Amino acid sequence: MQVEAVMTSPVVGIEPSASIADAAKLMLSRKISGLPVIRSDGALVGIVSEGDFLRRGELGTKRQRSRWLEFLVSPGKVADEYVHANGRRVEEVMSDGVVTTTRDASLEDVVELMTRHHVKRLPVVEGGRVVGIIARSDLLRALLRVLPISASSGIADEQIRQNIVTELAGQIWSGTSMIHVNVDEGIAELSGAIFDERQRLAARVAAENVAGVKAVTDHLFCAEPLSVILVS
The missing domain is CATH 3.30.1340.30 (Histidine-containing Protein; Chain: A;)
Incomplete structure (x- = not known):
């Protein structure tokens, strides 16, 4: 079975300049856990998910380290964590370097990518544009379609x-x-x-x-x- 048969299309995405409040509202209203971040020209630039909102200053959940351990962490990493905990726009908290797939990829390839990169969803890209997305829930629906509803009868x-x-x-x-x-x-x-x-x-x-x-x-x-x- 190929990706095109089970992917979700059209894609619910969000622009990089959108607020994280808009992203959170969209995910909750659509009952999805992640959004591809897509520029106005259709190019994929990142993905934002529930995981990007776990470490937030407003929730009191930003990462805390002991003073001596702070000296072992590079200033760049600390700065990156600060942005994720306090950024207000999607482009500031999203994950870039997104793992993608294609329409004609097999579901076996998709599962291998999800497992290897520890991701729950893969944007489907064609010609540099996002044409769909395949998530674990899509694989679950595909499984449900092929599972036998009841035992076959009439076999000796x-x-x-x-x-x-x-x-x-x-x-x-x-x-x-x-x-x-x-x-x-x-x-x-x-x-x-x-x-x-x-x-x-x-x-x-x-x-x-x-x-x-x-x-x-x-x-x-x-x-x-x-x-x-x-x-x-």
């Missing part, structure tokens, strides 16, 4: 069992699987041995995601690797 129990076995066999965490599967009227029963409790939940999830499964019962037991004797 044996076919369901084979599909679960195939799914387990394809997972590296299952190793040489000692998990046995039985299916009766869409109810999948898992039995046998696992060697790590985390495999239990993974096996349940694997079974639950197979079409036709109505519920999963777990009779797996966890054993130390050397305590299981295989009898052929």
